[in-house]
Structure formats: structure tokens, C-alpha cells
Amino acid sequence: MSMPRLDSDDEVEQLPPDIAKKARALLMSLVRPHLGMIIFLAVIVVLTAVLMVIGPVFIADALDNGVPAAIDGDTGPLIRAVTFFVVSAVASAILAFTSTRLVGITAQKILFTLRERVFTHVQRLDLGYHEKSTSGRLVSRQTSDMESVQQFLSYSLFETALAVLQMLFIAVTLVVLDVPLAIVVFAGFVPLFFITKAAHSTQRSAYRRTRTSIAKVIVHFVETMGGIRAVQAYRRQPERRGTLSDQDARYRDANTDALRGVAWFAGWTRLIGNITQTVIIVIGAWLVIEGWTQIGVLAAFILYLRRFYGPLDELVQAFNLYQSASAALEKIAAVLDTDPEVVEPTQPHVLPAHASNDAAANGRALDLDNVRFAYADGHDVLPRFDLNIPAGQIVALVGATGAGKSTLVKLVTRFYDPSEGRITLDEVDLRDLDDAQLRSSVVMVTQESFLFAGTIADNIRIGNPGASDDDVVAAATAVGLDAYIRRLPEGYATDVKKRGGRLSSGQRQLVSFARVFLADPDVVVLDEATAHLDIPSERLVQNALATVLEGRTAIIIAHRLSTVEIADRVLVMESGRIIEDGTPDELISGTGKFAQLHQAWRDSLV
Ligand SMILES: Nc1ncnc2c1ncn2[C@@H]1O[C@H](COP(=O)(O)OP(=O)(O)OP(=O)(O)O)[C@@H](O)[C@H]1O
Ligand SMILES: [Mg+2]
Numbered sequence: 249m250s251m252p253r254l255d256s257d258d259e260v261e262q263l264p265p266d267i268a269k270k271a272r273a274l275l276m277s278l279v280r281p282h283l284g285m286i287i288f289l290a291v292i293v294v295l296t297a298v299l300m301v302i303g304p305v306f307i308a309d310a311l312d313n314g315v316p317a318a319i320d321g322d323t324g325p326l327i328r329a330v331t332f333f334v335v336s337a338v339a340s341a342i343l344a345f346t347s348t349r350l351v352g353i354t355a356q357k358i359l360f361t362l363r364e365r366v367f368t369h370v371q372r373l374d375l376g377y378h379e380k381s382t383s384g385r386l387v388s389r390q391t392s393d394m395e396s397v398q399q400f401l402s403y404s405l406f407e408t409a410l411a412v413l414q415m416l417f418i419a420v421t422l423v424v425l426d427v428p429l430a431i432v433v434f435a436g437f438v439p440l441f442f443i444t445k446a447a448h449s450t451q452r453s454a455y456r457r458t459r460t461s462i463a464k465v466i467v468h469f470v471e472t473m474g475g476i477r478a479v480q481a482y483r484r485q486p487e488r489r490g491t492l493s494d495q496d497a498r499y500r501d502a503n504t505d506a507l508r509g510v511a512w513f514a515g516w517t518r519l520i521g522n523i524t525q526t527v528i529i530v531i532g533a534w535l536v537i538e539g540w541t542q543i544g545v546l547a548a549f550i551l552y553l554r555r556f557y558g559p560l561d562e563l564v565q566a567f568n569l570y571q572s573a574s575a576a577l578e579k580i581a582a583v584l585d586t587d588p589e590v591v592e593p594t595q596p597h598v599l600p601a602h603a604s605n606d607a608a609a610n611g612r613a614l615d616l617d618n619v620r621f622a623y624a625d626g627h628d629v630l631p632r633f634d635l636n637i638p639a640g641q642i643v644a645l646v647g648a649t650g651a652g653k654s655t656l657v658k659l660v661t662r663f664y665d666p667s668e669g670r671i672t673l674d675e676v677d678l679r680d681l682d683d684a685q686l687r688s689s690v691v692m693v694t695q696e697s698f699l700f701a702g703t704i705a706d707n708i709r710i711g712n713p714g715a716s717d718d719d720v721v722a723a724a725t726a727v728g729l730d731a732y733i734r735r736l737p738e739g740y741a742t743d744v745k746k747r748g749g750r751l752s753s754g755q756r757q758l759v760s761f762a763r764v765f766l767a768d769p770d771v772v773v774l775d776e777a778t779a780h781l782d783i784p785s786e787r788l789v790q791n792a793l794a795t796v797l798e799g800r801t802a803i804i805i806a807h808r809l810s811t812v813e814i815a816d817r818v819l820v821m822e823s824g825r826i827i828e829d830g831t832p833d834e835l836i837s838g839t840g841k842f843a844q845l846h847q848a849w850r851d852s853l854v
Pocket of ligand 2: 654
């Protein structure tokens with residue numbers, strides 16, 4: 249495992265220039281399947297707002313018409329007004345339940361689709377993308393950015409629409425009820441407008457900072473945990489903790505700033521609301537005394553005022569969440585906008601059928617013609633490469649570190665495409681094979697022999713998900729793992745990540761060989777682990793390897809003498825070129841690089 253890269257401030261993400269448009273398009277594509285539901289919710293919003301606004305009208309009616317009539321002995325109008333009020337209150341409760349429930353369901357459906365889309369897309373992206381982007385950044389896309397979009401969709405969007413409509417309806421009602429008092433209420437909006445404007449830009453930048461800083465916290469956390477062995481081995485904990493707490497502090501400060509804006513705004517709206525209310529009471533009382541307005545209208549005004557100013561701080565919060573969610577959605581859209589560089593052909597070719605049914609003669613010829621390759625950011629790692637490997641040949645690849653061995657096998661497995669030239673399998677260009685055929689024909693056994701959470705059987709079955717239990721056992725037996733697995737507490741059902749199921753590095757390799765055995769590919773590519781195994785384990789691994797490679801074409805990056813011995817042919821690489829090519833015996837008896845290397849190996853064994 250490579251030492252985790254230190255994340256730095258200058259490692260900013262490049263968002264495409266038209267990202268806002270792309271984020272909108274993404275949102276539209278997510279929302280479109282739920283259009284019917286959204287229209288239905290819009291109707292509910294309007295109804296809810298009407299009901300909320302209408303309540304005080306009934307109260308005004310009760311006070312101004314109902315009570316005087318009741319005093320005169322007619323209780324009808326009062327009962328009617330109260331009944332209307334109760335009915336509207338109950339209806340409003342039902343609507344509140346329905347809308348909250350439906351908004352929740354719809355928002356979660358949208359989020360589910362988005363999460364799936366991101367995951368599927370990220371898995372499809374080529375190795376080149378994953379080798380240059382930190383996994384922490386993808387984690388933050390999938391967690392904190394999703395969370396932010398979710399908050400807005402499930403809690404804010406509906407509330408915002410409701411608040412705006414409600415204020416609009418109230419404004420209209422106020423004008424209808426009493427124009428002079430309405431003007432007093434609207435006057436309170438002038439200072440609020442300026443406060444909102446002032447708050448807006450600081451709020452936006454504060455919330456942007458929260459998005460960026462939380463992403464950095466997650467990146468740093470993921471990297472530290474991924475590299476925990478290196479961190480502990482070199483006692484980097486204090487330094488890693490220091491960096492994390494700097495980033496945490498930035499996140500804290502950004503949040504604190506954002507919340508300070510909210511607090512100021514809440515204070516101001518409360519103050520202005522209360523002042524307006526006082527003014528309304530004074531002026532309203534005077535108007536009532538003068539007989540220009542009725543007491544019920546004044547009561548309704550006071551009730552409306554609460555509902556008028558109430559949604560304002562909610563609106564500001566919602567606006568902030570909107571800023572945060574749209575920044576998050578832009579980042580998610582940018583991930584979805586990245587296209588894989590290694591793409592499947594639209595018209596795939598099919599590999600010719602094997603000449604014989606003999607399972608032990610399944611290899612295919614592998615040819616590299618005039619291949620040149622450079623990573624996106626660098627010089628040619630392979631300047632000009634030609635290689636013909638006949639079907640069934642086992643090739644050991646040796647060479648100094650950085651010679652380009654791993655790069656070569658990443659090309660052969662089509663994790664990257666050559667910059668020039670072509671690689672063919674039985675004369676078919678790898679770029680013309682669909683993914684299913686390519687991955688079933690060419691299998692790469694990676695150095696880390698990755699184990700997924702699950703049982704040992706599950707982990708072996710990765711090679712061929714359709715394999716029966718018997719096949720799994722046969723594969724484990726072939727690589728010499730069966731006896732060990734049977735001694736485990738739960739045998740093949742032992743969880744590899746739980747206690748008792750932990751595997752040694754040799755055993756992990758055997759598991760990955762068993763996968764290959766089940767997958768039954770034509771070509772096996774192996775980047776051998778450099779870790780030293782003890783001699784008995786090494787023998788076990790070598791025997792397993794010989795079994796697995798039987799009848800297949802293979803390229804093995806060999807770090808052990810014993811591996812070279814099972815090869816038919818040895819290639820020595822230096823600076824992206826082959827400098828020696830021959831059978832192990834030929835090269836050993838020669839005077840070249842391999843003869844020296846071989847001697848050094850021998851010496852290290854005594
Ligand atoms: N993802 C990458 N992006 C850019 N350059 C890379 C990348 N991977 C490898 N390189 C560069 O390509 C060259 C060859 O690397 P490669 O991993 O193929 O060497 P190798 O022969 O496998 O070495 P080792 O024996 O140490 O594994 C090196 O100079 C390396 O820095
Ligand atoms: Mg390598």
C-alpha cells in the first residue's frame with residue numbers, strides 16, 4: 249500500500265465552467281419521474297397556505313359579527329364562525345401530515361436514485377480516474393454532499409414554498425381587511441429587505457466554506473484510516489491529528505459564521521416584528537376608538553403579524569440550505585459528468601471459440617504491436633513495445649522498480665488503453681471486446697488480494713458468482729486452501745473480517761488464486777506481492793500458482809526466484825523496454841542482468 253498523499257489546500261477541484269447548468273439538468277432528470285407527485289404537492293401547498301391564512305378571518309368574523317349577534321340573542325353566526333374555524337384547523341392538520349409524509353417519501357426516492365447513480369458511475373470510471381482522485385473526496389460526495397441535498401429536498405423546499413405563499417396570501421388579506429394598517433405592516437419590510445440583502449452574501453460564502461471544509465475533513469479522515477499502518481509505524485498520529493483539528497476548526501468556524509448570520513437575522517426579524525406589532529396596537533386602538541375600524545379586524549391583524557414574520561427566519565435558513573445544497577449538487581454533477589476514458593465498444597467483436605474442448609489448453613495468444621503509453625500527466629512509460637506471447641505460455645516479468653512492469657499489465661488487462669498501437673487477444677483488439685468477455689478472458693490478480701466483507705466462500709465465489717458450493721470447495725482444494733478453511737470455526741461460512749477469520753498474506757493469495765481457478769480465464773496476469781513468505785508458505789503458494797496457471801497464458805511480475813522457475817519464458821524490463829528475453833535456463837547461463845539478479849537471489853537464500 250502506498251503512503252497516503254497529504255491533502256493540501258491547493259488541491260482544489262476543477263469544476264467544469266457550465267456546472268450550474270449541468271446541476272440543473274441533473275436535478276430535472278431526478279425530479280421528472282416524480283412530476284405527478286410534485287404537482288399534487290403544489291396543490292397541497294396552496295391549500296395549506298389558504299387554510300393557514302383563512303383562520304383569523306373566521307376569528308375576526310366571530311368577534312365582529314358573531315359576538316354582537318349573540319348578545320342580541322342570535323348565536324347562529326357565532327357558531328358558524330367557530331365551526332368554520334375548527335374545520336379549517338382540522339383540515340390544515342390533515343394536510344400537514346399528508347404533505348410532510350409525501351415530501352419525505354419523494355425526497356428519499358430522489359436521493360436513493362441519486363446515490364445509486366453516483367455509485368454506479370464511480371464504479372464505471374476507469375482506473376486512471378481512481379488513481380488520481382482521492383477516495384475521500386468521493387466519500388464526501390456520497391455522504392455530506394448527499395446529506396445537504398437531502399436536507400434541502402426533505403425539509404426546506406416545501407416549507408419555503410409554503411412560507412412564500414402564506415406571506416403572499418396574508419399580504420392580500422391584510423389589504424382587504426384594512427389598508428392603513430396593512431401599510432404599517434409592509435413598512436416593517438423595508439428594513440428587513442436591507443438586512444436580508446446584507447446577510448445574503450456573507451451567508452452564501454459561509455455555507456460554501458462549510459461544504460469545502462467538511463470535504464477536507466472527510467478526505468483527511470479517510471486517508472489516515474486507509475494508511476493507518478504507515479501512520480502508526482512512523483508515529484504520524486500527532487501530525488495527522490494536528491491537520492485534522494485544523495480542518496475541523498475551519499469547519500467549525502464556517503458553521504459558526506453561518507449560524508451567526510442566522511442568529512442576527514432571527515433577532516432582527518423578532519425586533520422588527522414586535523415593533524410593528526406595537527405600532528399596530530397603538531394605531532389600531534386609535535382607529536377603533538375613532539370608529540374607523542373594528543376590534544375584530546385589529547385582532548386578526550395581530551394574529552396575522554405572528555404568521556407574517558414567523559416564516560421569515562425559516563426562509564433565511566431555507567435559503568442558506570439552498571445555497572449549500574446547490575453547491576453540493578454541483579459537486580455531485582461534476583462527478584457524474586466525468587466520462588470514463590476506457591469505454592466499451594458499441595459493436596463488440598467476439599473471441600474465436602477455443603480449438604479444443606480441453607480445459608487444460610485454454611490459453612490465448614497475446615500480442616502487443618507497437619504500443620506506446622504515457623500516463624495523462626507524464627512522459628512515455630513504455631516508449632515502443634512489441635511482444636508476442638503464444639497461447640499457454642507463462643511469462644515471468646522482472647526488472648527494477650519503476651521499469652514499467654505494473655504499467656504493462658494494466659494495459660494488458662485494459663485498465664488503461666495504449667496511447668498508440670494495439671494489444672490483441674487471438675488477433676482481436678482488446679478495445680473491441682465487450683466488458684463481460686474481456687473480464688472473463690483476462691483476469692488480474694492484484695497485489696493486495698482484496699478481501700470483501702463476507703464469508704470465505706463468498707470471497708472465493710467472486711471469481712464466478714454462479715459457482716456451486718462444490719465448485720468453491722474444488723477451487724479451494726486445487727490451491728491447497730481446503731484443509732485450512734475446514735479448521736476455521738465456521739469453515740467456509742467463516743466471516744473473513746471477523747475474529748477467527750483473519751487470513752495471513754499467503755492465505756489471502758491463495759484465496760485470490762482460488763478466485764482465478766473458478767473464473768477460469770484464458771489469460772492470467774499477476775502482480776506478485778513482494779512480501780516475503782516463509783519457505784513452506786512459499787512452496788504452498790508456488791504449487792497453487794502452478795495449478796492455477798495450467799493451460800493458460802500468463803504474465804507474472806515475479807519478485808521471487810521460485811516464481812521464475814515455473815515460467816516458460818523470462819522478460820527483463822528496463823525503462824519501459826525489454827532488454828532480455830529467453831527461457832529461465834538460457835538467461836541464467838548467460839551474463840546479462842537476469843544472470844546477476846538470479847545470482848543475488850541465490851545468495852540471499854543461503
Ligand atoms: N498512475 C500513475 N500515474 C502516473 N505515473 C505513474 C502511475 N503509475 C506509475 N507511474 C509511473 O510509471 C513508471 C512505471 O511504473 P510501474 O508501476 O509500471 O513500475 P513497476 O515496474 O511496476 O515498478 P515496481 O517494481 O516498483 O512495482 C514510474 O515512473 C511511475 O512513476
Ligand atoms: Mg509494480
